[in-house]
Amino acid sequence: MPTIARDTMKANELPRSLAAQLGEGAVDDVYVVEARRLSAEDAAKLQLLRTELQAGVDQLDAGTAKPLDIEGLLNRLNA
Numbered sequence: 294m295p296t297i298a299r300d301t302m303k304a305n306e307l308p309r310s311l312a313a314q315l316g317e318g319a320v321d322d323v324y325v326v327e328a329r330r331l332s333a334e335d336a337a338k339l340q341l342l343r344t345e346l347q348a349g350v351d352q353l354d355a356g357t358a359k360p361l362d363i364e365g366l367l368n369r370l371n372a
Contacts, residue, residue, distance in 0.1 A: 298328045
């Protein structure tokens, strides 16, 4: 289960990256902000995906890339 933290912030208290995603707002707007930490299972899945992506980048750099197997990729993502 992910760790969740919630807070309320006024528009001028939001981190710049989050404010940019929300767009224009009035200074007195209030937002409920929820931050989540990945569960151990989700972190492991993310690490596996990063490893596979890096292997693909390395193959492209070496000129030995294989055609993309979309069905296999979708099956792994849905598993």
